[in-house]
Amino acid sequence: MSLRLERSGAIGRLLVDRADKRNAFTQAMWTQIPLLLDEAAQDKEIRVLTLQSAQRGIFCSGADISELMANKENPDWRAANQAAINKAQYDLARFPKPAIAFVDGDCVGGGCGLALACDIRVATSRSRFGITPSNLGLVYPLHDTKLLVDLVGPGQAKRMLFSAQLLSADEALRIGLIEEIAEISDPLAETIAAKSAHSTRQIKHFVRRILDGQVEDDAATLHVFADAFTGADFHEGTSAFVEKRKPRFR
Incomplete structure (x- = not known):
């Protein structure tokens, strides 16, 4: 199972578990996110949701490019894939409970979009952030671009999107892309859960x-x-x- 929801006390954990593919998201995974979010929203014991990898050292490398390449000539698949991504991002950004992205490792492309859709981003010192559609001749969705602009402003957003460069955790903190550098997310999640x-x-x-x-x-x-x-x-x-x-x- 590439995605699963677990609960520890008042903290729900939405875990990405596809380490052999650097947690790259398939269409099936994008489709699953709204279902797991609804499950977490309905669970009255969950007060805070964390989005994180099941394995340390990686967060998410973005969309599964091999799946994209295999279906690039299929307009129906492309439309369904875009709809699945848009719904997952929209629902995560509007999840009713506080959501924290805990990033440990590379957070790239669609993976960075997932972090943007959370309320707060906590990252380890070894994490890197990048949004790379300009490497592939693609365009980042408007909804996700707005999430980025809301966080870092238009100038920094354009720097990230135009250059497709990977930013260190220190640089991400400096420009407001993340809120905290820490080795675990639980202290902040537990503090919020107690409120x-x-x-x-x-x-x-x-x-x-x-x-x-x-x-x-x-x-x-x-x-x-x-x-x-x-x-x-x-x-x-x-x-x-x-x-x-x-x-x-x-």
Whole structure:
């Protein structure tokens, strides 16, 4: 199985397990992602999702080029493949719970797109990042290009896309492509998992609205803000603050 979902306490792990092919994604794998995301979304025990390789030392080399070459003359396959990639990326970027990409090793092309679609990117010091369609005469999808521009700005995005160069973890951190260099993702995931799930989900939803172009509150966002003051998590959070203890959010 090239992809699987595992759970450890409140942390769900979406594991890529195709190390013999440098975790290159086939069409079947792109198609499987939305199904696993839905499973993780429905699991009430999962508060945070990490996307990572099942094997250390590699994250994802992108799309499976051998599969692409075998089907390059088949327009129906190409259309289905593009649709599968677009849906996987769209659903991951809008997954309702916090999602962390833990990158250890090369994160290239479509693999970098997967990391971009997560909320936070943590990488080990040996990781490298690149987006390489200009090496193949291809064009990066607009949705994924926007995710990149939202993170690093248009100038750095164009530098990456035009040059297809691999960036070190230090360089990725400097330009804002990743948020943290660390050898494991669990401390951050556990910290987020201990917070109010209501807060983190609604904050994520608000950030997505902003990234999609909303600049002012509407009736829905005002309702979410006001309604939180009557919620169970607010009661628990304020009680814990007064009692000088850690909150126990349900």
